Amino acid sequence: MVFTKRLREGIxxxxxxxxxxxxxxxxxxxxxxxxxDEGQIVVDSIVPIRLADITYDLARESGFNSVKDLLQTAxxxxxxxxxxxxxxxxxxxxxxxxxTVRSNEERTQSGSQFSSERSRLLRRIRNSTPLKxxxxxxxxxxxxxxx
Numbered sequence: 270m271v272f273t274k275r276l277r278e279g280i281x282x283x284x285x286x287x288x289x290x291x292x293x294x295x296x297x298x299x300x301x302x303x304x305x306d307e308g309q310i311v312v313d314s315i316v317p318i319r320l321a322d323i324t325y326d327l328a329r330e331s332g333f334n335s336v337k338d339l340l341q342t343a344x345x346x347x348x349x350x351x352x353x354x355x356x357x358x359x360x361x362x363x364x365x366x367x368x369t370v371r372s373n374e375e376r377t378q379s380g381s382q383f384s385s386e387r388s389r390l391l392r393r394i395r396n397s398t399p400l401k402x403x404x405x406x407x408x409x410x411x412x413x414x415x416x
Contacts (some may be wrong), residue, residue, distance in 0.1 A: 270296075270303045270354070273342060276332045277306060280358050285332040287355045289323060289339055292348040307361040314355045323351070342393050 270288070272280060277362070279285040295315055297303060303310045323336055333339040343351075 270305070270312075272305065274352045274369060279332050280305065280310070281308070281360070283358060285330070286357060287327075287331055287353060289318075289327065289331055289343045290348075290352050290354060291344045292350055292352060293346070294350065295352060302359075305358070308363070309359045310356050311359055312354060312356045316355075317351045318351050320351055322382075327353075327369075354369070 272288070285288050297312050297315060299312055301312045303312070320340075323339065327334060328334070328336045328339040331339055333342065383411055
């Protein structure tokens with residue numbers, strides 16, 4: 270996504286988190302990452318809207334002083350479809366980690382799933398052949414025994 274220079278500082282600071290675009294078809298997708306300056310824009314959602322849905326508040330949220338100013342900038346070519354794009358800016362080197370919200374039931378299921386996977390892994394370890402028997406590395410215990 271390309272933004273005018275006057276909007277970039279607001280985007281980097283997190284004050285601008287949405288944009289209205291008028292395209293023939295969507296040029297970005299939800300979850301997509303797009304380079305801006307040193308960082309990246311991560312698209313959270315893209316929703317088709319009507320021109321009538323563009324309000325003064327939406328224009329201000331997008332970094333413009335008026336609806337007219339927003340529409341002049343949002344028009345790209347011959348497009349007639351209007352899209353509201355919500356995004357966030359990630360500075361260079363930042364990690365994009367989304368917290369997962371889980372219900373108590375999911376936590377219980379994943380906890381029991383974890384414990385069953387853990388017990389299976391422990392059984393495999395106990396039943397496996399030691400590396401020494403396979404001609405592998407020696408352990409401290411084997412060195413003490415003189416093996």
